[in-house]
Amino acid sequence: MAGSEDAGYRQLPGDVWRRIPPWHFHPPELPERPASAAFVNEKDGDPMSVVLADVATALGITPADVLSGHDGFALVAIRAETLAAQGLVATPSRRDHEPAHGSIDMGSSRSMRKAVANACVWVVAPGRSP
């Protein structure tokens, strides 16, 4: 995993953001990346929720907004090239209170989740304020 807020996250076209709960910081003492368990479909099988960063930025939604109310969470970006390399597609799925909401069907491949976990970048690293 490369980059952090301190190292200067630079948003690229097609980035998607996802919150990472503290239970997925790996390793817990000095987190380098999220666990692959952070990149799975939802419990009922619905696609994984993400924030479409381009849409968010256009609407003035910041990483701090995405993390609001989620103390201790971090935020990562999955690059468009990572999604493409894994055959993943981020689809807009706007919700009432989440206009930049998107969805990605992560399927059941463990190796794909692992690849995403290894390739994503911190937008707001663990222990940092947005």
Next chain:
Amino acid sequence: MMMLVDTNSEVADRYERVQPKIETPSMRTKDVRPAVRRQLAVLERLQPNWDSYGGAPVAAAAIEAVTQLFDQRPYVREPFIAPVASGGLLLEWTAGAVEIEAEFDRDGVVSVLWTGPDEQSEEHGRAAASLLGRALDAVAV
């Protein structure tokens, strides 16, 4: 004819030379089970929506499956254990260039991803249990 007994030190020395080394758990690296139990005790208290995306609490079947795994293989390195949104548990080890991930779903069924220097294997169900058994040899202590 009865032989005179050597001194204690000599007897001890002979015993040492002729007896095979007997390794007991207390002589080996620590049993990983207490550390695993501590991690599980924290994770089993997770509330619904612990991941902010509607994640389910960790299922009892997943806890039981992990507990059984370490009852069978207590002398392995301590894994990183993380909850999975479905109610399962992910176990992860790194040993040099080898990475092992074992995910127990909410029914306790395991899937395994084994990543070596030049190859990767992924299995589910019974085949995964077999792969996990072999993979744990890489993190045995």
